[in-house]
Amino acid sequence: MNKTLAILSTAILLATATVTEAKQTNVTPATHTAAASKVSNVPYEMVKYGDVSIQAYVQGKGPTIVIMSSLGRSVRDYDVVAQDLVKQGFRVIRPEVRGIGLSRGPMEKLHIQDYGNDVAAVIEHFKAGPAIVVGHAWGNFPTRMVATQRPDLVKGVVLAGASAGKVPEGYKGKPIGPEIREAIDNAGNEELPEAKRIEYLKRAFFAPMNDPRVWLTGWHHEAHDAQGYARNNTPVDDYFAAGKAPILDIQPEYDTVAPKPLRGVLKGALGDRVTIVEIKNAGHALVPEQPKALAEAIGKFAKQQFAKKS
Numbered sequence: 001m002n003k004t005l006a007i008l009s010t011a012i013l014l015a016t017a018t019v020t021e022a023k024q025t026n027v028t029p030a031t032h033t034a035a036a037s038k039v040s041n042v043p044y045e046m047v048k049y050g051d052v053s054i055q056a057y058v059q060g061k062g063p064t065i066v067i068m069s070s071l072g073r074s075v076r077d078y079d080v081v082a083q084d085l086v087k088q089g090f091r092v093i094r095p096e097v098r099g100i101g102l103s104r105g106p107m108e109k110l111h112i113q114d115y116g117n118d119v120a121a122v123i124e125h126f127k128a129g130p131a132i133v134v135g136h137a138w139g140n141f142p143t144r145m146v147a148t149q150r151p152d153l154v155k156g157v158v159l160a161g162a163s164a165g166k167v168p169e170g171y172k173g174k175p176i177g178p179e180i181r182e183a184i185d186n187a188g189n190e191e192l193p194e195a196k197r198i199e200y201l202k203r204a205f206f207a208p209m210n211d212p213r214v215w216l217t218g219w220h221h222e223a224h225d226a227q228g229y230a231r232n233n234t235p236v237d238d239y240f241a242a243g244k245a246p247i248l249d250i251q252p253e254y255d256t257v258a259p260k261p262l263r264g265v266l267k268g269a270l271g272d273r274v275t276i277v278e279i280k281n282a283g284h285a286l287v288p289e290q291p292k293a294l295a296e297a298i299g300k301f302a303k304q305q306f307a308k309k310s
Helices: 075-087 112-125 137-149 178-186 194-204 221-232 265-273 291-307
Strands: 006-011 044-049 052-059 064-068 091-095 131-136 154-160 247-252 274-279
Touching (some): 064 112, 075 291, 091 112, 112 137, 131 291, 137 154, 137 221, 154 291, 247 265, 247 291, 265 274
Parallel strands (some): 064 091, 064 131
Antiparallel strands (some): 006 044, 044 052
């Protein structure tokens, strides 16, 4: 990868946030609103390589954690999580995928390798490697890919609400079944009645005790389609093992996208490299449901990995 990266523009803004409190153990149903989980302004830089420009939000000082967002959604969903990690002493970098925010680049017939290259370019630009890379939901695919392609840039991998992409031996069905896939792909469809979209959000994303309406907005369809193509056209084995990096597998209690029968796939294949943590009262969306518990789990793992000698 070309290590000569150009800064197109820099916006340095003050960031403030209200953080919703929730314990990782004995967590309570999420009650915050979408508005309460946004930081008013977040600093960012533009990272360019080749014909790709990536908007990367940057906060804090310290060892670096890079966060990749879920399918068709912005990394601004993670404002509260990022702010909490900054308070724990980390620098947090959140690159938007192509087609969201100011991020631009080719969008046709992409593969997970292309998204992994984008993440690697951002890490190199900020001289942030080796970093902890976090992938939520769809974001787990490029996160594992960059760990595979560029192990020099990755200290550890965090997968949150992640489909492993494979099923256990003897399991009849796909990693993500047709009813859940239908819900994932239509939850953001504004042409559908709101009641139907809420039904899809409940089915695929939110725990029963949490309000799914916070995700009625915030969907990016061009990005969704490009990401979906990449997922469907990249062999899982190209990224499955995440290189040789240690992995934290964060599993929401009510995740229907990665249901209980499939949650041991990574651990079963990769053994002691994988540590599993369950977050209570959360579904696949996880971030708006239990941001504090998520930040605590990421921070604990990151501190453990950064404490290790290279």
